[in-house]
Amino acid sequence: MSDQPTDSTPRRFRLWEQRTEVPLFGASLLFLAGYAVRVLAPQDAEAWRSLALGLVCGTWAVFAADYVVRLRLSGLGRRFVRVHWLDTLVLLLPLLRPLRLIRVYTAVQQRRERPRLSLHARVIAYAGATALLLGFSASLAVYDRERGAYGASIRTFGDAAWWACETLTTVGYGDAVPVTTGGRIVASGLMACGLALLGAVTGSFSSWLVQVFRREDEKRPPGSR
Known part of the structure; x- marks a missing residue:
């Protein structure tokens, strides 16, 4: 099943996606930065590692909250997991959020008359x-x-x-x-x-x-x- 919205998708769901796609991509970059610091920081840099862990957990909590809101606004109930499989996948594996880059560009282009x-x-x-x-x-x-x-x-x-x-x-x-x-x-x-x-x-x-x-x-x- 496609992860793209269709004509039957509730309007509130489409508006939520358009307004949150770019901020969520920014959050995914913060998640990646936090994970990078957590992995690459020396073992004795405990303060930086703890700060990075907090950033990773905080941004993941944002992803989880967004997933819950999408699920409720979609009106699909349990079918949301299957229909919007990409949302489910990147929630379980946040490092795969770069795969949503196309969705980010689409959300930006919807605010313009035509693509550049x-x-x-x-x-x-x-x-x-x-x-x-x-x-x-x-x-x-x-x-x-x-x-x-x-x-x-x-x-x-x-x-x-x-x-x-x-x-x-x-x-x-x-x-x-x-x-x-x-x-x-x-x-x-x-x-x-x-x-x-x-x-x-x-x-x-x-x-x-x-x-x-x-x-x-x-x-x-x-x-x-």
């Missing part, structure tokens, strides 16, 4: 920004799981970032691989997202090239075709 970017440019921009945020999130998650694990090849955040780049681009040199169960779960999700993002960018770029060649062909005189 073409469809193909928007797809490439979405994919690029999502890959950047998702790669950073996955790097943090896998580093948090792998550091200190027996036989781990991902021992620093630099190793984790390099691994995320390999995985998102589907290169997979094999020099850095997760060995823990949690790390492999993160890797599986990142592999799937990497394939989807790569396919979106490749398909959009190919479609743009076809349109360019078609327009050039239409400009030629009939006898030269």
